[in-house]
């Protein structure tokens with residue numbers, strides 16, 4: 217199983233990365249986790265435009281799904297004819313939201329390109345992957361993911377505040393891709409604390425990784441106005457395992473059991 221970070225910028229595209237999108241591959245099957253603003257461009261550096269077999273959307277905030285409108289255009293108006301439908305798994309209402317984003321008032325405009333499936337908590341099979349999803353704590357319906365293949369497990373937090381469900385989904389995973397959108401607010405700063413049930417700080421991401429006993433923590437959903445070195449340092453204070461920041465283009469090969477994880481760059 218291979219993970220490629222297409223976009224890891226939080227909330228809006230940053231100077232060095234599109235918004236959220238991750239490519240997960242195994243056995244020649246290519247699945248996207250989220251497709252946020254700008255990610256369709258970056259995707260084409262790592263996969264053919266039409267080589268995607270399935271798409272999972274964690275939630276319907278624009279920074280996680282807006283390039284689905286662009287991808288609908290590409291699949292629908294390809295010069296040699298519309299491309300076959302591919303499955304798109306998302307929260308209830310995904311088809312309507314994406315049709316609205318594209319400016320078509322009819323939800324029917326989307327299904328010729330995509331087969332929409334509504335996510336519900338639990339496990340299912342998508343291509344060669346066992347995919348388990350659960351609700352996490354964010355202002356709209358949001359799913360975190362656990363993806364298993366070949367004895368390896370990858371977990372993805374999506375967007376969330378503190379969440380026991382995330383710890384359960386990530387339990388024992390080889391790699392946890394966890395959001396760290398917020399910077400810690402010093403207690404003596406006099407500033408308002410971070411709001412609950414929205415996002416995690418680096419410290420909180422590290423705590424979730426430690427509780428889940430994951431093998432490696434990769435911080436993502438990195439917001440351009442934060443000091444990323446400080447976010448990483450916060451996480452290092454609460455998680456003692458292998459730790460790094462996501463970056464657009466980073467690739468992680470989750471090898472066979474016992475071989476360890478090989479970050480290829």
Ligand SMILES: [Zn+2]
Pocket residue numbers: 275277354375
């Ligand atoms: Zn969100």
